[in-house]
Amino acid sequence: MRYGEREALCGVSFDAVAGELVAIVGPNGAGKTTLLSILAGIQRPSAGSVDRVPREVGWVPQQPALYSKLSAAENLELFARLEKVADAGQAVERMLEQTGLRERAAEQVGLLSGGNRQRVNVAIGLLADPPVLALDEPSSALDPGQRARLWGFIRGLAAAGTCVVFSTHDVSEVQRYATRALVLADGELLFDGSPESFLAAAGEEDGDFEDAFVSFLNGHGHR
Template identity: 40%
Template structure:
């Protein structure tokens, strides 16, 4: 491993296909142990970003680095450091699960390939299917094999293109759990997804692209707050009484408040910073809190962003 900087870095990375600018000066970074989700409509540049980082495409401008290795100038070092799960992993259907993963372990010239393969299969939950032909597996199991193959050399960086695409809810949840486990062990994960609820649960931060441009980058909470306002909803076990009203209305961070019989919504100056203090004030005013949640979700924030004119476009 090299350098102490971010595990994944893009600095003003651009890529054209003919006249079309697929990626427009993208700048972002992913730390070790972090999961960053790339979101955006079809054709917004998500796969292009992953392919550049995986050394499969050259950037036309800017710099992309994995563990400080430049993807354009040091592709071999980059390839050793990354695990890649393409959207359609090209597994060998006529070979067993184990043979598919072993092939990659050998390609990486791992000294203890058998141990590495066994560990990767166990981690991905397909050890009991190691003798089965990949062609006989369900889509979810194939995705798990693809993940086992991507991690067999224990790469510090993972690039995953729609890892849960086509999976049923339980299989998708299992995939989410595996990705979180890898991040907990220190792996930096950059993934593409169209599943916004999944991104909200799984990703430490999300980046929203549109027409190759980065429009939002932050925690799901920050992105929601930026697009939907810093609105928090609180549900109480009993009715709203005078001390509770006073506690909220005297809190300087509250810009606006809407009262329900046993609930309130308020706009805070900064939801991330002020929600804990709001809760503390409510509790000391005797409120019995059932739920506190930011209003809206990442999906609403995303749709709001997509309904706005693109900054710099004629309509903006």
Template identity: 40%
Template sequence: MDLVLADRARCNSNAIIRLNDIRYAYPGASENALNGVSLALHPGRILGLLGPNGAGKSTLISIITGMRKAASGEWYSSAKRVSLVPQDFAFYPSLTVAENLKFFSRMTPTAAPAESLAKVIDIAQLGAFLNKQAAQLSGGMKRRLNLAIGLLAEPDVLLLDEPTVGVDPQSRAYLLNAVRELAATGISVLYTSHYMDEVQAICDEVAIVDRGVLLANGSVAELLQQQSSEVVFTLSEFEQLDWSLAPTPLLARERDEFRFACAQSNTISELCQWFTAQGAQIIAMRRGHQHLEQVFMQLTHHRLRD
């Protein structure tokens, strides 16, 4: 692997970390865990990383953090500090919240550890729980402590692996809002989750991987638009139409809006010609609304939790 630690100017498009054509295979494995994956993390933006179990997400994270070395490809970085908040709880359950934070603060090379400690306590809203044993915290509070420890190093890149697993709705809402606020300060966030609604709600960009291959990468809006196969026509003078004769089946109707599955561009053309021939007027045409989970299923042919 050609490892290049570059200044931000070399990370084109202002990316703070850029991976180009990364490949990795575990010893003895018959297939690569990663096959030519290229990604970019940008300051102040949240990149959602989606993929089923075994897709290569953990391998990719370990390469970004430097825990694994890719077999080939390039890695450009201008990040000073990269912090990983793992899915597993990374603290000592027998210690109190304050003791955990003090212990881990001594392990981080920040210029002002006392200031960093106070800052993460405020961000994670742990002030009322400092003297409580970590093992006695609720699932949501444990997630907050995990996040606080990850923030002690004052990272400019934050990797969050399933940060809302097993939390109550209130804690989940808090964590999502905290991630948004952290990104707003300029931190680059890589966010993995099995909850599609979370990714669709807070991520600026989404990357979908399966079997080590990057299947899609772009903004949420771009992916929804590119992968949508549904087209909605707004029509007038449609009363005489015999829908059984349409070039493709009608999926749904709401007043003067008619929804069709149009996986091929020629299907749209055929519909337009059919409407005109039957005397209907096309007022408008748009892509149908789609959820990120539908996009994921179209690309991988299974659900995220499979």
């Protein structure tokens, strides 16, 4: 994938199966968002392909993509209609129930807390009941309590068979929640494996995951 002269992603390839929680981790400018955008069908790669069509991938952007003048229920209904979900009303009810937003359904999104906005954002990504869910830094704007609730919800989705691919800056989330880690730097895939194997690859089996990450990048010539 290229942006003019700059190569944003180079030779990155991976596959994931149902129930996996795949973390894409890397420093700023590594290509995490670009990779997720390609997976969600927002950007077309200069070369290569994605096996799943965009309709099969639920997309949760980093910034909540919601209309602040509409209520949570109205946002969900709008995207359910646009996604041509068979029973839009039922899908809205299901997502309000799953995300615990029933009591806030009629409130304008602009008046909701950051955590609740992110829940609506995730709910929209799940409206069409997609087999793959792509989340771009889903917990970056949340407080610890909101973060824990969000991850509880996402783990529940993975347990139910959804393949979840997420990007993050917070390497502790990789260690805690991911079943697999993809480490990107300057558009290159440097590592693909479990978090435990990553610690081993960094030579810090008993160490801190963040130290291991920094040392791994340094070892590969990235600072």
